[in-house]
Amino acid sequence: MRLAEESLTNEVRQHFKVEIEHRIFDAAVQGFDSENNPLRFNNFAFAMRELGRIWLEHLAPKEQVRQCEWFVQNTELREKNGVTRAQRAKFAVQGPLHDDFVRDKLDIDVDTTVKEYTKLIDRLSNFGHDIEKSFDLPPAETEQEAMDALETFDRLATLISGRHESLLSEAAGLLW
Secondary structure (H helix, E strand, C coil), X not given: CCHHHCHHHHHHHCCCCCHHHHHHHHHHHHHHCCCCCXXXXXXXXXXXXXXXXXXXXXXXXXXXXXXXXXXXXXXCCCCCCCCCHHHHHXXXXXXXXXXXXXXXXXCCCHHHHHHXXXXXXXXXXXXHHCHHHHCCCCHHHHHHHHHHHHXXXXXXXXXXXXXXXXXXXXXXXXXX
């Protein structure tokens, strides 16, 4: 299987709006398609994890996340004024809207989307951190893991953008 030829690959690519995101994604796919490389899935997982971070940083800039009423500083972060991956994912879905408003008035469960996103990133991280278990995986397993990662990322990116758009639309309807 060549990942570059899969329709899902193109669908995932459509979620990226910034040139660097396209370049990283294309490089991840190209690296995965290097079938003689025993690190091809590890490299793909690492690139997709980092791409997820970059993508969220573009959707949810730190300064905007920190201004939200729901933002609480995590004191365990290395960066003194940093925001967590979960906080960025939350902002990508609900923006600056208050939690009670989103939950009670709009009846939208943001937490589930956030948990699914962080679970995907944690899964991708495992392939980089526990390289002995995932080094030189059999081709069928490698391909299945890559497709699972792409399917999950596509589903979550679609969900994040869909919820964000419907949430803003519903909020506007309630406010006007």
